[in-house]
């Protein structure tokens with residue numbers, strides 16, 4: 094077994110492949126980045142945690158061979174938690190989190206409702222939030238429809254745009270449109286409000302929230318949002334890595350890349366919609382959110398290493414916080430600014446892990 098000098102353990106999601114985990118290329122990159130900077134990086138799966146022996150069986154990347162070697166390691170000093178489908182592994186997770194010598198680099202936001210409830214307590218952040226309610230009964234939707242005429246319902250779990258629907262009910266129109274849970278675009282019209290509500294009531298049982306529909310589209314009718322990636326740097330401070338504009342298809346409601354959206358730079362897009370003064374104000378407000386929100390959310394939900402903020406801008410130029418992702422994708426940054434932001438986006442977790450490890454060693458008295 095390796096002698097423990099401290100290492101970063103990536104808790105990965107199991108996958109039926111070789112090696113048996115998802116995001117292999119990303120973890121390979123992190124392993125190489127770790128090697129360059131003197132921080133060993135190993136990948137492990139929840140099944141690899143041995144509670145009795147206090148060890149983990151994991152994978153070490155061998156650059157010469159270009160392959161992963163299965164090995165037994167002591168417990169990681171730092172864990173980068175990238176595990177999806179956590180319910181099955183509650184025992185291992187709880188145990189690992191309870192180990193005094195294991196530090197988690199990041200925690201997860203449970204769902205959109207718990208995040209909303211935290212954010213809305215802060216006066217400044219609350220001013221950017223659309224009123225949001227969990228759909229505990231059809232009455233919640235009815236009431237929202239009465240006030241706003243058009244609402245959006247969406248699953249409280251992050252879904253890359255799946256199941257996000259706009260519901261309209263007024264004198265002349267009763268309809269639902271958006272994406273179903275399989276990501277197909279649909280539009281359905283109904284005779285009256287009752288038929289519409291009945292249809293909603295029969296949707297697959299997932300927990301949903303409802304909020305007013307915001308016109309977050311360009312004059313051409315493409316929905317768009319701004320993805321802001323904020324990450325911890327090597328001093329443990331939050332910095333904005335970059336922002337990218339994502340725009341969806343004109344026939345759709347969502348701007349997620351998985352739904353066929355495209356990523357471009359922000360300024361030219363906003364310039365085509367707003368005058369210079371408005372654009373500067375929008376960008377300034379987005380910066381303010383990026384500076385305030387991360388440490389605030391950490392104070393409520395535990396340490397984080399990166400957050401993806403989905404920011405909407407309506408036709409009047411009002412800025413909205415649409416979603417906070419604690420496991421953000423990085424693909425929006427691949428093609429913009431020659432991919433320079435993408436490299437920073439990928440390597441950030443290693444930098445913050447270094448910082449945490451040094452802090453830990455100082456606290457343990459290993460370093461004078």
Ligand SMILES: Nc1ncnc2c1ncn2[C@@H]1O[C@H](COP(=O)(O)OP(=O)(O)O)[C@@H](O)[C@H]1O
Nearest residue numbers: 245251252253254255305306307318347348416
């Ligand atoms: N209230 C809303 N009004 C208009 N469009 C919305 C609203 N909420 C979400 N959207 C659109 O749907 C997309 C996905 O919603 P989001 O809350 O980010 O959920 P997820 O990405 O987890 O599916 C957003 O990026 C935005 O384009």
Ligand SMILES: [Mg+2]
Nearest residue numbers: 253254403416
């Ligand atoms: Mg989103």
